[in-house]
Each structure stands twice: as structure tokens, then as C-alpha cells.
Amino acid sequence: MAEITTILQQAIFGIGTTQHDHVHRHNTLHLENIEIDRLRHEQETGGILPRTLNDIAMNSGQLCAQPQGYVSVEDGMNMRRGICLLKFQVYSNASESSDLSVVCYLVGGNSSAENGLDGTTRLQPVRCWSTLTSQTSDSHGYPTVRQVVDSTHQFLLGDPYGAKEMAAVRPYDVASAALGYAVTDGDGSANNYCGVANSDLTNQLLMSKTQNLNPTHYSKELLKLAVQTGDDVSQNGKELAWAIGDYMTTSSLNEISPHDNPFMQTMMSVLSVHSLANFRGWSVDEMAEVWSNFADVLNLDNMDVTRFAVDDTTLTTSDYGRVNQHEIIASEAAMMCVHQLLANGLMSYKFSSTNNPTEFDGVGGDEGGGVSFSPGQAMSVLDNDVNMEGRVESFNRNFTDSFFAKYTGPYAHLRTLINLNMECHMFGETRVTISFGGEYQNSKTFSNATYYINHSSSSISGSENGLLESKSYLQNIKEYF
Amino acid sequence: MNELNKLYKAMLLSWNTLVKSDGRILLDLDGEEYPITIDGMNLYLPTTDVLDEVAVGKVFWHPACEDITSKETEVFKVLRKVTCLRLLNAFRSIPPVLFAVSGTKPKNSWNQRVLDLLEPLKGAKSGTVKELVDLFGRLHVEVEENGLDNRFVHFKTTKSSGKLSKISGEKVYYSTKPEFPFYNELVRRIARTEGKTDNQQIEINNHSVSRAAVKLAIHLFQFIVPAVLSPDDHIHEANSPIAARMVSYLNCYADIAEQINKIQGTFRSEFAKAGIHPISLSWTEDLENLPEWYKQVPKMDYNTHNTHEETVHQAAGRQDFAGLMSVSSNVNQAPVQQTPGTQVQQAGAGIDPLTGFVITPPPQVLASDRLTRYECNFATGRVTHYGVDTLTNLPVMYICTRQGSFLERQTPNPGAGMMNMLGGFNMGMGNMGGGGMNMGGMNMGMGQPMMLPNGMIQLPNGQVIHPSQLNQQQPVMPTGSPSVTNLDNNSGSGFGNSPAWG
Numbered sequence: 011m012a013e014i015t016t017i018l019q020q021a022i023f024g025i026g027t028t029q030h031d032h033v034h035r036h037n038t039l040h041l042e043n044i045e046i047d048r049l050r051h052e053q054e055t056g057g058i059l060p061r062t063l064n065d066i067a068m069n070s071g072q073l074c075a076q077p078q079g080y081v082s083v084e085d086g087m088n089m090r091r092g093i094c095l096l097k098f099q100v101y102s103n104a105s106e107s108s109d110l111s112v113v114c115y116l117v118g119g120n121s122s123a124e125n126g127l128d129g130t131t132r133l134q135p136v137r138c139w140s141t142l143t144s145q146t147s148d149s150h151g152y153p154t155v156r157q158v159v160d161s162t163h164q165f166l167l168g169d170p171y172g173a174k175e176m177a178a179v180r181p182y183d184v185a186s187a188a189l190g191y192a193v194t195d196g197d198g199s200a201n202n203y204c205g206v207a208n209s210d211l212t213n214q215l216l217m218s219k220t221q222n223l224n225p226t227h228y229s230k231e232l233l234k235l236a237v238q239t240g241d242d243v244s245q246n247g248k249e250l251a252w253a254i255g256d257y258m259t260t261s262s263l264n265e266i267s268p269h270d271n272p273f274m275q276t277m278m279s280v281l282s283v284h285s286l287a288n289f290r291g292w293s294v295d296e297m298a299e300v301w302s303n304f305a306d307v308l309n310l311d312n313m314d315v316t317r318f319a320v321d322d323t324t325l326t327t328s329d330y331g332r333v334n335q336h337e338i339i340a341s342e343a344a345m346m347c348v349h350q351l352l353a354n355g356l357m358s359y360k361f362s363s364t365n366n367p368t369e370f371d372g373v374g375g376d377e378g379g380g381v382s383f384s385p386g387q388a389m390s391v392l393d394n395d396v397n398m399e400g401r402v403e404s405f406n407r408n409f410t411d412s413f414f415a416k417y418t419g420p421y422a423h424l425r426t427l428i429n430l431n432m433e434c435h436m437f438g439e440t441r442v443t444i445s446f447g448g449e450y451q452n453s454k455t456f457s458n459a460t461y462y463i464n465h466s467s468s469s470i471s472g473s474e475n476g477l478l479e480s481k482s483y484l485q486n487i488k489e490y491f
Numbered sequence: 492m493n494e495l496n497k498l499y500k501a502m503l504l505s506w507n508t509l510v511k512s513d514g515r516i517l518l519d520l521d522g523e524e525y526p527i528t529i530d531g532m533n534l535y536l537p538t539t540d541v542l543d544e545v546a547v548g549k550v551f552w553h554p555a556c557e558d559i560t561s562k563e564t565e566v567f568k569v570l571r572k573v574t575c576l577r578l579l580n581a582f583r584s585i586p587p588v589l590f591a592v593s594g595t596k597p598k599n600s601w602n603q604r605v606l607d608l609l610e611p612l613k614g615a616k617s618g619t620v621k622e623l624v625d626l627f628g629r630l631h632v633e634v635e636e637n638g639l640d641n642r643f644v645h646f647k648t649t650k651s652s653g654k655l656s657k658i659s660g661e662k663v664y665y666s667t668k669p670e671f672p673f674y675n676e677l678v679r680r681i682a683r684t685e686g687k688t689d690n691q692q693i694e695i696n697n698h699s700v701s702r703a704a705v706k707l708a709i710h711l712f713q714f715i716v717p718a719v720l721s722p723d724d725h726i727h728e729a730n731s732p733i734a735a736r737m738v739s740y741l742n743c744y745a746d747i748a749e750q751i752n753k754i755q756g757t758f759r760s761e762f763a764k765a766g767i768h769p770i771s772l773s774w775t776e777d778l779e780n781l782p783e784w785y786k787q788v789p790k791m792d793y794n795t796h797n798t799h800e801e802t803v804h805q806a807a808g809r810q811d812f813a814g815l816m817s818v819s820s821n822v823n824q825a826p827v828q829q830t831p832g833t834q835v836q837q838a839g840a841g842i843d844p845l846t847g848f849v850i851t852p853p854p855q856v857l858a859s860d861r862l863t864r865y866e867c868n869f870a871t872g873r874v875t876h877y878g879v880d881t882l883t884n885l886p887v888m889y890i891c892t893r894q895g896s897f898l899e900r901q902t903p904n905p906g907a908g909m910m911n912m913l914g915g916f917n918m919g920m921g922n923m924g925g926g927g928m929n930m931g932g933m934n935m936g937m938g939q940p941m942m943l944p945n946g947m948i949q950l951p952n953g954q955v956i957h958p959s960q961l962n963q964q965q966p967v968m969p970t971g972s973p974s975v976t977n978l979d980n981n982s983g984s985g986f987g988n989s990p991a992w993g
Contacts, residue, residue, distance in 0.1 A: 075791060079547055334542060
């Protein structure tokens with residue numbers, strides 16, 4: 011890594027509302043048995059087409075229906091939680107600079123708008139994204155500035171009380187589990203194989219691409235892995251372990267380490283912290299020690315509870331923990347929204363959308379993909395962004411492709427009609443109101459505190475089972491083909 | 492309640508289970524209720540009402556959503572148990588009624604088949620009947636802990652991945668074939684003792700009964716479940732990839748249940764008086780609707796994919812063969828008649844050229860075991876194969892007859908195992924402590940040789956030697972697992988539950 015300079019520019023503090031307990035729901039890959047037949051058929055007749063793979067991946071990735079236990083965070087969810095947004099400028103060379111934003115939630119101490127921050131209050135990193143600003147010239151040769159969002163990550167943390175054994179289930183983890191299995195299977199010790207230490211969240215901090223919040227991405231990666239390695243083994247005669255190992259280095263699967271993150275890296279090097287084992291956040295004192303201008307850029311205005319009307323989420327939204335369409339699909343939409351907002355450079359966005367053709371005049375009113383959006387207020391991650399409309403448009407398009415596409419088909423029997431009303435804040439929570447088949451009277455509202463996404467992410471399995479299941483899935487599908 | 496749940500409920504109720512108002516599924520045996528749990532969580536019927544309750548910490552009954560690539564899921568294992576238990580209970584309840592019927596005056600309506608069935612029962616001695624009850628009492632749903640296979644019925648499911656059926660010509664995704672391990676064992680034993688008197692005691696899986704009782708048991712098996720005679724005619728195939736394993740399994744189950752029901756139909760009033768009712772099978776016709784219905788409940792944990800490794804299950808499955816002191820059932824070896832005196836030995840592969848003993852390793856070797864060498868012992872007339880259990884790194888012995896028939900598998904007792912592991916551990920410590928230790932020191936580092944009550948000395952590697960040999964011993968390299976090749980003939984006493992170990 012090149013020498014980098016990281017400068018703290020802003021530290022904005024705010025406060026969330028009380029929440030219902032959240033539940034763990036992780037990404038799963040569920041192939042219809044018919045689809046497996048189709049894959050098999052294609053493989054026997056010359057190889058699986060990428061198009062088929064995409065098709066199947068789109069339909070087969072989903073959140074697991076059954077919740078896998080409650081998410082545990084420090085002091086529980088039923089409290090108003092302080093959150094903070096840190097903005098850094100990261101310089102690595104002259105022509106480019108990038109802005110790094112990190113969202114954290116606060117734990118402990120006596121921090122408030124009146125009294126200021128308590129030195130013992132700790133900041134738990136939740137997610138981060140960076141925008142790249144580069145100096146280029148336009149087609150006429152005039153110098154111009156381009157800004158793009160170039161990385162979006164979330165942090166993954168285990169149970170803060172160390173009571174539950176949780177594992178990360180990013181595609182990378184499933185691949186490592188399968189790799190471990192392939193290796194131990196080769197020398198006959200597979201019975202003793204008990205999983206990958208790298209995926210274990212009980213004692214470490216991991217990072218995950220926000221793309222992993224998209225179940226379709228997850229299923230596509232796993233299918234690609236299965237098919238690619240299967241081909242390598244059967245056609246090129248490679249050892250399975252080698253084939254998986256080779257595939258794991260591809261960029262679409264690989265994950266970065268927290269040590270690569272400029273914020274974490276600076277904190278660790280200045281404070282001489284060399285291990286993230288038992289990481290429980292950075293305290294305000296530590297922050298002030300590392301960033302000497304911390305007190306100057308501090309903004310506690312939004313932490314003042316008297317400035318806002320009381321909005322108790324527990325009274326206005328449904329609780330989690332059941333198995334019904336509303337909850338499963340609302341959770342999926344909320345996770346997806348977090349990723350798509352960041353990927354498209356939006357800080358917050360309020361919209362309603364539906365794939366019910368009777369509500370937008372059928373094909374005539376279709377904006378593409380059989381889905382209609384009514385956009386509301388939106389906010390960019392960049393200051394003075396001139397391209398807001400473009401960002402909203404691309405959000406709508408991407409959200410349609412990754413979320414609505416699998417619920418929308420050309421004919422009535424292929425559709426699940428969904429009405430969504432969403433309000434999503436990167437620096438706050440995501441609220442989803444969902445109803446099916448035009449039954450507004452049966453709509454349900456869920457509030458997803460996405461500032462806990464480091465604990466509640468769909469890339470975390472509430473039990474070892476999730477990873478085991480994915481692992482045996484890969485192994486089974488390999489044997490089946 | 493949707494159609495799928497109605498089907499689930501009907502099948503569950505026909506298997507002696509109860510579905511409580513909160514959806515909880517319990518096993519009901521003679522009025523006693525037993526919870527069914529998977530990983531400590533109760534099993535529930537996934538009705539809409541139940542799903543709308545808090546679903547954390549519950550397992551739902553949705554076997555129809557099993558993925559075609561999966562191995563047996565945790566829920567399917569429950570399905571297997573409850574169905575086999577139902578069949579076993581039905582089967583066990585029948586002989587007492589038949590004995591009662593056989594004592595009464597024959598009715599005109601009885602045909603020759605019925606008379607043939609009852610004839611042997613009529614003349615049965617009370618002692619034999621008691622033995623028979625004991626024998627059937629040993630029937631079990633699963634392979635037992637010690638590896639004995641007393642299963643009444645086992646449904647063997649085979650994945651066929653859409654190959655064309657040899658029977659119907661249609662695509663087949665799964666096929667299920669019934670197996671009757673206990674019946675097979677009876678037949679095998681009776682064939683082995685051909686020509687002996689009825690009083691002759693026969694050993695059936697470590698339980699000895701008279702030949703007369705075994706003959707009667709075989710008779711009852713053949714009349715109550717005719718499928719035992721030709722299991723191959725009762726293979727059921729699933730032609731749709733959806734819930735393929737379950738559909739083929741349940742159709743096969745229904746086939747066997749139907750046969751048990753039939754005998755009850757023959758003596759309807761007698762069975763009704765005894766309070767025994769046929770197994771309800773009315774729901775089986777709904778199985779063909781599963782491809783339409785299975786999506787009425789979303790895919791559930793423990794139902795779609797196996798979470799635990801199948802290997803555990805497989806090892807147990809093989810152990811049952813290992814536990815059998817059998818010779819004739821395996822494919823690799825021709826049945827060997829153990830007629831003393833005549834030793835027809837053909838030299839060839841698998842025969843020790845020096846001794847003439849058959850030394851082909853026993854086919855019942857557990858998957859985890861690696862055999863390293865064998866040894867022929869003239870004194871006992873046994874061939875002993877030595878090997879290592881790769882799971883535990885402990886030595887194992889397979890003892891066979893001189894004809895190569897497998898007798899038993901022995902492992903060291905747990906105490907010895909612990910000792911060995913400690914030995915390995917100490918070794919590592921010793922190495923770290925002082926790099927310059929001599930070989931003798933290393934030997935000590937491995938743990939102290941232990942004096943046994945019989946005056947012999949036991950080394951940490953499991954070897955038992957005379958004290959005078961102690962100084963001549965070659966140091967054993969620290970492999971962590973004791974090297975079996977150092978075992979001499981007598982060290983066999985180190986295995987099993989030999990009292991020498993104290």
C-alpha cells in the first residue's frame with residue numbers, strides 16, 4: 011500500500027430511535043429442483059451458459075425464511091442509540107483524493123448534546139464508503155473533476171457478549187469452507203474438519219462488501235464457484251482444492267481485511283494496536299488522541315433529542331421473528347436498499363414503488379422492468395452534487411434489477427405483487443412499509459436499524475448452521491454434477 | 492390450513508404423533524408424550540398461524556422442500572424414525588392376535604392361505620411363543636449403539652438424478668427399496684444350521700433362541716410382510732424432482748404398511764377387539780400433488796439441506812455390518828461353510844502363501860479405518876488385521892476366521908486411548924524443554940512406563956512387555972499415534988476390555 015495521509019474533516023453525531031429486536035436472516039441459495047435439472051442438462055450438452063447462470067442466480071438467492079435468533083448488541087435495541095458519521099480525506103497521490111465516510115454507533119459513557127462527549131464512550135464502526143475525486147479533462151480539453159463512489163463496505167462483528175457462536179457467510183466464507191473441505195477430503199481427515207477460523211466472528215472483526223447484502227449477488231457467486239471449479243476439475247483435470255483456491259483470488263469473491271481500511275489502519279498504527287481480536291470499538295479519548303482536530307470538527311447538534319418530535323418506532327412498526335412474506339421481503343428490501351444507496355452515491359432516499367401493473371397503467375406506464383417508482387427526497391453522499399437526478403435514476407434501475415426482477419414476470423402467475431414504501435438513511439434507519447397484491451389494509455411497517463448492520467447483516471449467520479448448510483450445499487452440488 | 496399442511500398433518504397423525512394446538516409435534520406412545528427435537532429445538536407444523544408467531548428457536552416440518560442435491564436432512568431423519576417406528580409397532584402387535592386366532596375353531600370363510608398361516612402357530616409350544624415375543628422385542632428402528640443391526644425395516648433411498656427407469660422407462664430422481672435386516676439375519680442363521688434339531692440354540696445378534704422360534708419368526712415375517720421374500724419387487728421411484736426422496740420413500744413405506752394392514756383385514760373383528768387398527772394411508776394419494784403444493788410454505792432450515800455431515804451416519808451404517816458376525820451376506824466373498832475338518836483352500840489372491848489362511852481384508856472395515864498389516868495365528872485359527880482408526884488415531888484390530896470370515900472389530904479401551912494421547916502430548920513438551928535430550932530421555936518424556944498388576948510393563952504406546960525387555964526397547968517415534976507394527980502376538984491383550992489394563 012502506498013503511503014497515505016488521512017485527515018478528519020467532519021464528525022457528525024446524531025441519535026436513533028428505539029427499535030424492536032432484530033433477527034438474524036442470512037443469504038441463502040435455494041435452487042429449484044427443476045433448475046438443477048436444467049443446469050445438469052446444459053452441462054451434459056456442452057457447458058452451462060452464463061445467461062442461464064444469471065437467470066437462475068436471480069431466482070435462487072433469497073434471505074432464509076426462518077429467523078435464526080435475535081441479534082444482540084450492547085445494551086439491547088430498546089434504547090435511543092447515538093450514531094456518528096466520520097468523514098475523512100485520504101490522499102495517496104497528487105491527482106486523486108478520496109473521501110472516506112465511516113458510520114459508527116456509540117456504546118457506553120454519558121454522552122449527550124448538553125454535556126458533550128464522554129471520553130469512555132466507544133465508537134463501533136458499522137460501515138464505510140469512499141468516493142474518489144480525480145482531476146481529468148473533458149472532451150474539449152478543459153480540466154474537470156470526476157467523482158465516483160469506489161468502495162462500499164460494512165464491518166461484521168459477532169455477539170458483543172461472546173455468548174453466541176456466529177459466523178460470516180459471505181461468498182468468500184462459503185468458498186473457504188468448501189476449500190477446507192476439499193483439502194481435508196483429499197487426505198481423508200474431513201471428519202475432523204471443523205470450519206474456517208477466518209469466518210468465525212466470535213473474536214474478530216471482518217469486512218464485507220455491501221454487495222453481499224444482495225442475495226442475488228450471493229447466489230451468483232456461489233453458482234459461479236460451483237460451475238467454474240466443477241469445469242476445472244472435470245475438463246482440465248485440476249484438483250478440486252486448487253480449483254477453489256484459484257477461484258477465491260478473483261476480485262468478485264475476495265474480501266479486504268480491516269487493516270486495509272484507511273480509518274482502521276490509522277487508528278491502529280497511531281495507537282499501536284496490532285490485533286483486532288476482541289475489538290470493541292474505539293473510545294472517544296482514543297479518537298481525540300489520533301485526530302488532534304477531533305474537538306474542532308465535532309458536531310453534536312443532531313444528538314439533541316429536544317430538537318425532534320418523539321418518534322417511537324416500537325409503537326409504529328411490527329416486530330421481527332416471524333415467518334411471513336411481509337417480514338422476509340421487507341428485510342430483504344432493507345438490506346438491498348443499504349447497498350444500492352451506497353453503490354449509487356445516495357445518502358438518503360425516500361420513495362415508493364410497486365410492480366403491480368394495475369397501479370401504473372400496465373405496459374404503458376412502465377418505466378422499464380415492470381416497476382414504477384415515485385421518488386421522494388434524496389440526498390447525495392457528495393457535497394454540491396450536480397448529478398442527483400442521475401443517481402436517483404440509477405438507484406431505481408439497480409433496485410429494480412436486483413430486487414424486483416425476481417418478483418416480477420411477464421405473466422400474472424409469475425408475479426408477486428409488491429407495494430413498497432421506503433425511507434432509507436445511511437445515517438439513520440431504514441423504514442419499509444410493504445403490502446402484497448394491492449392489499450393496503452394488510453400492509454406492515456418494519457424499521458430496520460441499519461446502523462446495527464455490523465451485527466444484523468445478511469452476511470452473518472446467527473448460528474454455525476448457516477455456514478455448515480452452505481458448505482454442504484456446495485459439496486452436494488459438486489457431487490450431483 | 493392450506494393443502495400442504497393438511498397433508499402433513501394427516502401423515503403425522505398416522506404415525507402416532509400428535510399435533511398440539513400451538514403446532515408442536517409430539518410422539519405419542521401408549522399415551523405417553525415425547526417431544527421431537529432437532530438440535531434441542533422442538534418440531535412444529537408450519538401452519539400460517541404458527542409461522543405468524545415468533546419462529547425463533549423452532550424447527551418446522553417441511554420435508555417436501557428438500558433440495559434434490561442434498562443428503563438426508565435432519566427433518567428427513569425424523570421422518571425415517573417415526574415411519575419405521577410406526578411399522579414396527581404395527582408388526583409387533585400382530586403375532587399375539589394371530590396366536591389367539593389360531594387357537595379358535597377354523598371358520599369356513601378361511602382360505603388355504605389363512606390356514607397355512609395359522610397352522611404352524613397352532614402347534615407352537617408356549618416356551619417357543621415366549622421366545623418369539625422376546626425375539627421380536629429385540630427389533631429396533633435404528634442400528635444400535637454397539638453396531639448390532641436389529642432393524643425391522645430399512646428403506647434404502649438412492650439418488651438417480653433423472654436417469655431413465657429400467658422398470659417404467661420414465662425419468663427417475665429417487666428410488667427407494669425396502670430392506671429387512673433382522674429377517675435377513677434370521678434366514679441366514681437358519682440356513683447355517685440346516686439339519687439341526689429344533690431345540691438347537693441359535694445366536695441372533697448376541698441373543699440366543701431356539702431354532703423352532705426362529706422358524707416361527709420367519710414364517711410370521713413371510714405372511715405378515717410378504718415383501719421380505721422379494722424386496723426388489725417393491726422398489727418405488729419418484730418421477731418428479733420435487734420432494735423426490737420423500738415421495739419415493741413414502742410410497743415404499745405405504746407399500747409395506749399396506750401389507751401389514753392386509754393381515755389385519757383378514758381378521759378384522761379379532762384385531763378390532765384387541766384395539767388394533769390399520770395404519771391410515773389415505774393421505775398417500777395426495778403425494779402426487781406435492782409439486783403444486785410444496786411452495787405453500789417457504790423453505791425452512793433443517794429441511795432443505797443437511798447441516799450435519801452424512802459421514803457420521805454412514806459410519807454407523809457400516810458399523811452394523813461390522814457388528815454382525817456374518818459371512819454370507821457380503822458380495823465379495825462366496826458363502827463359506829464352516830464345516831470343521833474339510834479345508835478346501837485354493838491358493839490365489841487373498842490367500843497367505845505360507846499358512847493358507849484367507850487374508851483378504853474383511854469388507855466390513857469402517858470407512859475411517861486404515862489396515863496396515865495382518866497376522867495369522869495357528870494356535871487360535873484366526874487372522875488378525877491391524878490398522879489405525881484415522882478418526883481417533885487409535886489402533887484397531889479386525890479378527891477373522893482362517894477362512895477369512897469376519898468375526899469382530901476391537902479397539903483399545905478408553906483408558907488406553909487417553910494414555911496414548913497423553914503420551915503424545917508429553918512428548919511435545921519434552922521436546923520444547925530440552926532439545927539435547929538423549930533417546931532414553933525422550934522415552935521418559937513420553938510418559939512413564941506403567942507397571943501393570945500382572946507384573947508386566949505397559950509402555951505409553953500401548954505395548955505390554957516384560958520388565959527385562961524394557962532396556963532393549965527401541966524408542967518409538969512421536970507420531971502421536973502408537974505404531975501398530977510394533978505389536979507382537981501377545982499384545983493383543985492390550986485391546987478390548989482385557990483385565991490386564993486394570
